[in-house]
Amino acid sequence: MAGKVPTVYDVAERAGVSIATVSRYFRNPEAVRETTRDRVRAVVRDLGYVPSGSARGLAARRTGTIGVCFPSFDDVDHIDPVDLGEGLPVTVRFDPSEHIDTGSNLYISEVIRGTELEAWRHGLAVMIAVPRGRRRHEVIDNLAGRVDGLVTLARAVPDDQLAHIARRLPVVLMAGPRESDTYDHVSADNRGGTIALTRHLIHDHHLRGLQFVAGPMNSPDSQDRFEGFSEALLLAGLDVPEHPLAHGDFTRTGGRALARRLLEREQLTGVGALVCANDQTALGLLDALTEAGVRVPEDIALTGFDGIEAAHLASPRLTTVRQPMIDLGRVAVAQLLHRLAHPATAPVSRVLPVEVLLRESCGPHPST
Amino acid sequence: MAGKVPTVYDVAERAGVSIATVSRYFRNPEAVRETTRDRVRAVVRDLGYVPSGSARGLAARRTGTIGVCFPSFDDVDHIDPVDLGEGLPVTVRFDPSEHIDTGSNLYISEVIRGTELEAWRHGLAVMIAVPRGRRRHEVIDNLAGRVDGLVTLARAVPDDQLAHIARRLPVVLMAGPRESDTYDHVSADNRGGTIALTRHLIHDHHLRGLQFVAGPMNSPDSQDRFEGFSEALLLAGLDVPEHPLAHGDFTRTGGRALARRLLEREQLTGVGALVCANDQTALGLLDALTEAGVRVPEDIALTGFDGIEAAHLASPRLTTVRQPMIDLGRVAVAQLLHRLAHPATAPVSRVLPVEVLLRESCGPHPST
């Protein structure tokens, strides 16, 4: 590679045409006569020419790239160099039966897939960045400088910086609280989904003593779901708890710890169902309850939220609310493109429909 | 946003300095006097200035971005527009107990995480692209034009095109066959892992009649694993089958279909263990075997490869070989950076160590 990377000038010279023709060959081939096209094509192949994205972006005043920002999977300042592991032997070990936390990576992965898919449909590239560590500001600015627009999961970017880059590019927020007066926003119907799920527990399973197990205090998703939970209780004329029964951290491990604490303090007596803010937490509860001899759903019903695969693989299978994670990414990008085409219109807030998946963890199915 | 995006010139004028100073403020702040720095900083904030990545890339002759290429999750030419789903209601339905195929997305997601992580460590951005559909060539060229180097999963990019862009940038291949005389290459120790696993089955569980269930014919990973399998049999002085017992497609659904076929044709009599080319296939086999009343591991032992979460959640838990998927991405990027720093050295082929995870699907554990 390298040596001297060829440019339009090299191609033009070798093909006996002007640089404009070479440029047209790529940007608008129909405008070039076929015989000329062939000559250019041959030279391009010969020289190993690839147009410079930077030059293109500069001249065209658009990059053809959209940026995607995520909160850090792994909130750290420093990450060790990877072990190149040269020559290390294969290890063989018994794997004790502990549960693992694949956590929210999955959620993020799906969103990435969605953004990539939609971007591809429109011939755009995707640049991803995770602002983490001490230089997170730079990471974001670098991204902002290289893209035509940005979609970001809520709270991946500090507010002040978001405001700063939003002066240069359109920004679409995914999930999190709607700040609809400022940015376009896309989220799943957390509230509606939880209402529907809770209604099902109340009316179809005749459960009472429902409690909500939340995620982190500051999670807007968790808050929305708790709101939906409360709303459903209210509509059913049942007592509405002021607060969630407990707060987890959205991980399975956290859920297990939480359940043990609840069992220890006997806070589950009289509780007919636990509506959890996400699947991982619910699965953690399920682990600990099962371990303690509490039967699900016979002794207590349990539900999650997200629709991850592990919820399906659990025993009993976990009733949950499936979020359209891929669509979250796709719609965000679609909205971004709409915004690029229509800069002046008012910010939009889209709420994507969710799907309540009834499985065994909430009790036997009345019908079906 | 937009209106008129400010440039260095605007900032320089407002701050009463030259554009060189503004540029230095970003690139090399220590070279600017502190009081000047403050003035520039204020103007930058005022104006909402973000340096243009394109201009930067052009002037500096490097983009600070690396590209990552993946084969298509979903091999299609056309993908429907996403349903914006405005106002659609929440649906509630019973979810029948069928298995789902999360497939290889997971593998790819992990690799993406790895590349992002390592790139972040070095202050680089990551651009991802999935060449699919009729314009896949363009997708790749666009990517190649915008990055300083490229890592790609094997066979995501057609050979001829890979050769073309490799003249412009360093390329590192992940997984797949080593073409070590041309490109840098990183892969997991498929062969070694399968040897260790197979030896365990033979020596610790005294299993005989081992058969291999492969992936797609053209999968180099599957081939490597079959080689390891054969090698282990050979070393143990056992008969080495010429071919895998069957070929799946790496999906769980495919594995189920395959198992039913094997059962129907009674091809499992005398088979003591099925060594599968990946976890999904093994899990599919497990589904179908269990359904047919064949007990694992009592009647037949079963192993997978990859170490996905579902293998851990299966019942019995699936013995498997864990690939360091994140490290695959990390090492690939690390190697890419090394190549950028040392263009002249010979191509390297790195083999990452794997870990055999012994669980219940291969039989009771002799010790431990």
Add this chain to the structure above:
DNA sequence: ACGGTGAATGTATGCGCATACAATGAGAGT
């Protein structure tokens, strides 16, 4: 007081391409 030194800043240029505009040439129409 004078040349020397180094820090801070400014000037000028080119990176590789897209594109507005000009130029050319080959028919078509008269």
Add this chain to the structure above:
DNA sequence: ACTCTCATTGTATGCGCATACATTCACCGT
């Protein structure tokens, strides 16, 4: 033969920044 039209190609310019080099100026030692 001449003008007009359209297809094709060329010329010239600027996109926004990094950076080599030049300049300025404060300060030092003698």
